[in-house]
Amino acid sequence: MRVLMLGWEFPPAKTGGLGTHCYELVKNLGLKNVSVNLLIPKRSTPNKHNLKNVEIEEIGSVPIMPYNSSKESTTTFEKGYGWNFFKEVEVFNKKCVEAAMKKNFDLIHCHDWITINAGMEIKKRTGKPLVFTVHSTEYDRTANIYPLSNIVEIEKRGVHEADVVITVSKQMKHQLIERYGADERKIKVIYNGINASNYFGLTVKQRKNIVLFLGRLTNQKGPYFFLNTAKEVLQKKNDITFVVAGQGEKLPELIKQSIGLGIADHVLFTGYLSEEEINYAYAMADVYVMPSVAEPYGITALEAVASGTPVIVSKNAGVAEEIKHCFKVDFWDTHEMANKILGILNYPVLGECMRNNCYKEIKNFGWERTANRTIEAYRGIA
Amino acid sequence: MTSICFYFQVHQPVRLNRFNMFNNGTPYFDELKNKGILEKVANKCYIPTNNILLNLIDESQGKFKVAFSLTGIFIEQCQRYAPQVIESFKQLADTGKVEFLSETYYHSLSALFSQKEFEEQIILHRNLINDLFGQKSDIFRNTEAMYSNSIAKTIENLGYKGIITEGHEKVLSWRSSNFLYRPVNCENIVTLLRNYKLSDDIGFRFSAKWWEGYPLTADKYAAWLSRCEGDCVNLFIDYETFGEHQWEDTGIFEFLRHLPNEVLKYDHLNFKTPSEVVKSYKPVGVIDVPGILSWADIDRDASAWLENDMQKFAFEQMIKLEEKIKQNPELLKIWRLLQTSDHFYYMCTKWFADGDVHKYFNPYDAPYDAFLNYMNILQDIKNRLGV
Numbered sequence: 001m002r003v004l005m006l007g008w009e010f011p012p013a014k015t016g017g018l019g020t021h022c023y024e025l026v027k028n029l030g031l032k033n034v035s036v037n038l039l040i041p042k043r044s045t046p047n048k049h050n051l052k053n054v055e056i057e058e059i060g061s062v063p064i065m066p067y068n069s070s071k072e073s074t075t076t077f078e079k080g081y082g083w084n085f086f087k088e089v090e091v092f093n094k095k096c097v098e099a100a101m102k103k104n105f106d107l108i109h110c111h112d113w114i115t116i117n118a119g120m121e122i123k124k125r126t127g128k129p130l131v132f133t134v135h136s137t138e139y140d141r142t143a144n145i146y147p148l149s150n151i152v153e154i155e156k157r158g159v160h161e162a163d164v165v166i167t168v169s170k171q172m173k174h175q176l177i178e179r180y181g182a183d184e185r186k187i188k189v190i191y192n193g194i195n196a197s198n199y200f201g202l203t204v205k206q207r208k209n210i211v212l213f214l215g216r217l218t219n220q221k222g223p224y225f226f227l228n229t230a231k232e233v234l235q236k237k238n239d240i241t242f243v244v245a246g247q248g249e250k251l252p253e254l255i256k257q258s259i260g261l262g263i264a265d266h267v268l269f270t271g272y273l274s275e276e277e278i279n280y281a282y283a284m285a286d287v288y289v290m291p292s293v294a295e296p297y298g299i300t301a302l303e304a305v306a307s308g309t310p311v312i313v314s315k316n317a318g319v320a321e322e323i324k325h326c327f328k329v330d331f332w333d334t335h336e337m338a339n340k341i342l343g344i345l346n347y348p349v350l351g352e353c354m355r356n357n358c359y360k361e362i363k364n365f366g367w368e369r370t371a372n373r374t375i376e377a378y379r380g381i382a
Numbered sequence: 383m384t385s386i387c388f389y390f391q392v393h394q395p396v397r398l399n400r401f402n403m404f405n406n407g408t409p410y411f412d413e414l415k416n417k418g419i420l421e422k423v424a425n426k427c428y429i430p431t432n433n434i435l436l437n438l439i440d441e442s443q444g445k446f447k448v449a450f451s452l453t454g455i456f457i458e459q460c461q462r463y464a465p466q467v468i469e470s471f472k473q474l475a476d477t478g479k480v481e482f483l484s485e486t487y488y489h490s491l492s493a494l495f496s497q498k499e500f501e502e503q504i505i506l507h508r509n510l511i512n513d514l515f516g517q518k519s520d521i522f523r524n525t526e527a528m529y530s531n532s533i534a535k536t537i538e539n540l541g542y543k544g545i546i547t548e549g550h551e552k553v554l555s556w557r558s559s560n561f562l563y564r565p566v567n568c569e570n571i572v573t574l575l576r577n578y579k580l581s582d583d584i585g586f587r588f589s590a591k592w593w594e595g596y597p598l599t600a601d602k603y604a605a606w607l608s609r610c611e612g613d614c615v616n617l618f619i620d621y622e623t624f625g626e627h628q629w630e631d632t633g634i635f636e637f638l639r640h641l642p643n644e645v646l647k648y649d650h651l652n653f654k655t656p657s658e659v660v661k662s663y664k665p666v667g668v669i670d671v672p673g674i675l676s677w678a679d680i681d682r683d684a685s686a687w688l689e690n691d692m693q694k695f696a697f698e699q700m701i702k703l704e705e706k707i708k709q710n711p712e713l714l715k716i717w718r719l720l721q722t723s724d725h726f727y728y729m730c731t732k733w734f735a736d737g738d739v740h741k742y743f744n745p746y747d748a749p750y751d752a753f754l755n756y757m758n759i760l761q762d763i764k765n766r767l768g769v
Contacts, residue, residue: 232404236403236404324748325731325748325750326748326750327748327750327751328747328748335402335404335405336402338403338404339402339403339404339754339758340754342403343403343750343753343754343757343758346757347692347695347753347754347757349691349692349694349695349753350692350750350753350754350757352691353690353691353692353731353749353750353753354750357731
């Protein structure tokens with residue numbers, strides 16, 4: 001089977017779960033003798049991956065980095081996205097179509113709205129079936145605050161024109177049915193995975209009372225709730241450090257917020273962390289908190305678990321459908337979140353039981369599973 | 383002659399409120415939920431099943447008889463939320479064909495940590511049953527049929543003639559549960575062992591379509607009983623089986639209505655209560671149970687309540703308060719309510735991910751929530767005690 005895959009994030013240049021998903025998916029598909037031709041945007045650093053049965057081709061001339069805009073002042077309309085972003089996406093899609101016309105493949109597989117226009121055009125021209133993986137919708141990424149209607153329209157069209165739609169959770173499936181009127185029968189839920197051997201595993205906890213948030217500093221990830229929770233926790237127990245790891249447009253506001261709450265001396269903003277630093281951060285933390293407002297899956301929760309850290313996740317996160325040995329809270333319920341953080345810090349047995357059991361639980365969550373299910377989805381149409 | 387011995391366990395825990403570290407002053411117990419559950423089960427199970435039993439005893443002219451064990455906290459909750467249930471049990475007691483067994487008042491794990499506390503709770507329960515039904519049973523059943531050599535000895539010393547536990551191969555090996563046995567090192571007490579296969583045919587498998595016995599009818603079941611060897615077939619079942627675990631539409635009530643008649647068609651079968659069984663038959667051998675035997679899960683030990691580190695920690699923390707709390711009558715009652723085995727059952731992580739029976743009875747999302755909630759309440763009590 002030959003797959004033409006269109007992605008836009010790929011390690012080391014990645015800002016979220018999609019990059020990890022793409023990399024692990026093509027790697028594992030290749031190992032199972034599915035040949036993959038992956039088209040991705042031009043990179044600032046050339047990629048050096050050598051994956052079996054996988055050919056990676058960089059298209060266009062500019063890197064596409066929607067979340068890490070280099071321009072400081074953005075209009076409301078393009079909030080967060082760089083000035084030329086939409087133009088760049090258009091050029092990328094056009095070039096993908098041109099490149100595709102010279103290739104042989106059995107099906108097209110697109111990831112998120114950034115690539116789906118090209119996918120639909122290629123399908124129209126070649127008649128090949130189209131698979132569309134939706135990692136997040138515009139509603140998720142904006143936490144429902146002013147979703148851009150042009151992106152919503154692209155996503156909706158993609159969901160309708162694709163032959164198979166893959167979602168990373170059941171909640172995403174329901175969202176596509178409700179918001180985009182998607183046909184339930186063609187949606188397949190395929191969960192993300194975790195390569196646990198990349199993380200530190202069940203190391204002994206130093207118990208330095210570190211509570212970790214790690215993610216893009218955007219409304220979607222709920223960092224404000226994390227800081228409000230910190231305030232409540234500190235009222236009961238004050239030898240605690242709250243680490244806010246990651247970068248994003250909300251950083252200045254978050255710093256202001258922590259000062260306003262009078263907890264700035266307990267909050268550490270790390271800014272950008274390398275992959276290695278991230279691994280240490282997960283392992284050092286006594287608890288990882290993911291208070292996302294919208295979270296189609298939430299791979300970071302699995303990464304924390306693979307680092308031997310107990311996790312508290314937002315009830316509406318996709319990952320909460322899968323893991324059971326964790327705490328689940330409503331992202332707005334800072335009271336309860338604080339209660340659970342204190343529970344883990346006050347009662348070592350609680351965190352120990354949780355992390356040991358959850359670590360066992362994710363043993364079966366390898367990316368091989370994701371690849372197998374994706375191949376099943378391919379077989380249904382090609 | 384083989385005697386069919388029915389005993390039904392009747393229990394409802396007093397469930398805890400969600401007690402957050404921040405909302406001081408929240409009541410410890412979830413009045414609304416406890417009331418709601420009790421009323422629901424009273425209507426679905428206790429009242430209708432009691433009525434059926436009353437009729438059956440009447441129709442069989444006393445040949446059909448059963449035993450109950452009602453926990454003290456079940457009775458208390460009935461008195462508060464559904465007094466008609468107590469009246470209905472009194473009517474059963476008045477037939478003279480219904481026996482009420484002895485157990486710990488709080489359905490507690492006290493046998494596992496304090497002989498003194500264990501005995502105090504037995505006496506509390508004994509007095510309550512005597513007050514309500516005018517009975518003092520010679521038969522003891524410990525929480526979840528938890529049993530060991532030393533528990534048997536304690537119970538013998540309290541003057542009981544029989545003790546109930548599980549009839550499992552791990553203690554019986556090739557021997558049958560359908561006989562009385564003598565606990566090792568005891569002289570005046572015998573064990574009544576649950577025939578778990580036949581009990582679970584009603585309790586667990588009655589409506590299981592995958593089961594080769596399905597559908598279970600009264601005549602079929604009576605025929606199985608008639609082929610049993612031994613002196614007594616002990617059918618020990620959670621009372622909530624009738625109408626609650628097995629809903630009315632499974633035909634469980636019809637099954638019960640017809641069973642006594644079908645059984646009594648066999649000349650070599652009769653019904654006896656546990657104390658009658660103990661009086662009628664002699665022990666045929668000795669059983670030796672150094673560890674804890676129970677009727678729970680496939681492990682049949684105490685691991686459903688005290689296996690993981692959270693359960694052990696919470697249990698130890700609770701136990702530690704014994705001496706101090708006994709000087710404080712108000713908190714003593716609360717502390718005893720925290721001994722109920724169900725609280726520890728909710729913290730069980732065995733098979734949690736598979737969503738088995740533990741989940742069905744669990745008011746919490748996860749064992750971790752159960753643990754934290756319990757600890758928050760215990761901490762609040764400690765603060766009040768000044769510990």
